[in-house]
Amino acid sequence: MLADILIKVAGMEKEDRHxxxxxxxxxxxxxxxxxxVYWGSGTPEDTKMSDRFVLVLDDSSWHEYLTSDWIxxxxxxxxxxxxxxxxxxxxxxxxxHIDGIITDLLGVDxxxxxxxxxxxxWQRYAAGVVPVDYIAQCCLYIKGLQAENPAINExxxxxxxKNTSQFLEYLIxxxxxxxxxxxxxxIASYGxxxxxxxxxxxxxxxxxxxxEIVDHHIxxxxxxxRPFEYGTDYPCTYCSWxxxxxxxxEKEVEAISNNEADLTELxxxxxxxxxxxxxxxxxxxxxxEVGHMIKKVLLDKSVRHGKAxxxxxxxxxxxxxxxxVEPRTQEELHVKKFxxxxxx
Numbered sequence: 001m002l003a004d005i006l007i008k009v010a011g012m013e014k015e016d017r018h019x020x021x022x023x024x025x026x027x028x029x030x031x032x033x034x035x036x037v038y039w040g041s042g043t044p045e046d047t048k049m050s051d052r053f054v055l056v057l058d059d060s061s062w063h064e065y066l067t068s069d070w071i072x073x074x075x076x077x078x079x080x081x082x083x084x085x086x087x088x089x090x091x092x093x094x095x096x097h098i099d100g101i102i103t104d105l106l107g108v109d110x111x112x113x114x115x116x117x118x119x120x121x122w123q124r125y126a127a128g129v130v131p132v133d134y135i136a137q138c139c140l141y142i143k144g145l146q147a148e149n150p151a152i153n154e155x156x157x158x159x160x161x162k163n164t165s166q167f168l169e170y171l172i173x174x175x176x177x178x179x180x181x182x183x184x185x186x187i188a189s190y191g192x193x194x195x196x197x198x199x200x201x202x203x204x205x206x207x208x209x210x211x212e213i214v215d216h217h218i219x220x221x222x223x224x225x226r227p228f229e230y231g232t233d234y235p236c237t238y239c240s241w242x243x244x245x246x247x248x249x250e251k252e253v254e255a256i257s258n259n260e261a262d263l264t265e266l267x268x269x270x271x272x273x274x275x276x277x278x279x280x281x282x283x284x285x286x287x288x289e290v291g292h293m294i295k296k297v298l299l300d301k302s303v304r305h306g307k308a309x310x311x312x313x314x315x316x317x318x319x320x321x322x323x324x325v326e327p328r329t330q331e332e333l334h335v336k337k338f339x340x341x342x343x344x
Contacts, residue, residue, distance in 0.1 A: 024096040024140040027207035028133025045240035063116030077103040085144035089208040111155035119163035139203040
């Protein structure tokens with residue numbers, strides 16, 4: 001009665017949500033510039049944003065609302081939600097709406113930016129991948145806020161795992177005089193503190209420069225080079241213009257297949273690459289030989305598991321799913337060093 005209707009209703013709002021215009025939320029360096037040109041020039045998409053995905057985006061807004069409600073129950077004060085902020089450079093103005101300003105017990109104001117994302121992306125950030133697009137967005141907002149309050153030079157970027165309700169908190173400092181951002185700290189909701197101190201230069205300037213390049217290509221009817229290699233899984237396989245972008249790639253390769261160039265400047269790199277390949281090949285061969293020797297000893301002793309000094313050795317049977325071949329069962333040798341007491 002409602003399951004199919006609700007998704008269709010969400011789809012009715014899709015076009016407005018998907019219109020292109022320069023804004024802080026899409027200003028990050030990781031967003032594909034070629035995709036932005038397709039988007040801004042009105043190139044028809046190969047695959048449209050699904051109605052269900054519109055609901056997913058809306059769901060993120062509700063996570064933001066829930067987090068804001070929890071913050072209001074603490075000693076911190078969250079205010080100025082959805083305040084309009086604008087930043088201008090060389091005639092181009094980027095306008096967006098901040099998630100809020102958070103004031104601590106000492107009266108210090110900081111930008112509050114909230115992101116609710118899927119479990120797998122959140123895990124990548126928790127493992128150390130830096131959310132540079134979010135950091136660029138925060139810097140643009142701070143730059144805009146400083147027109148009203150020059151004392152604001154930090155942002156609290158709070159990233160929520162929509163599956164587990166865990167948080168990652170990035171304290172980001174931005175120096176507008178040098179256009180430099182720095183991650184001052186990273187704290188996870190489960191108590192672990194990640195390394196900090198990474199610096200990012202030209203954060204605001206590079207964002208505007210990127211939009212300027214996109215605008216140039218849109219007006220000229222041209223395309224910038226692809227920023228990703230052929231066969232890149234993310235973000236290419238998730239792009240609405242994947243087929244349009246890569247569909248003629250084989251013809252492009254064929255057109256220059258007979259071209260040659262003097263690559264003398266790569267001679268050292270080529271030699272090093274070749275040497276690494278030889279070393280890897282030899283080490284792989286040696287590892288295989290040692291593995292056969294270890295397996296033979298286990299089989300001779302009629303065991304599948306044992307301890308060898310500070311190492312634990314186990315020979316397991318593992319089922320391997322078949323794709324191009326039939327499913328099979330194969331043996332896997334696991335050699336692990338014992339962890340010392342108290343180590344993680």
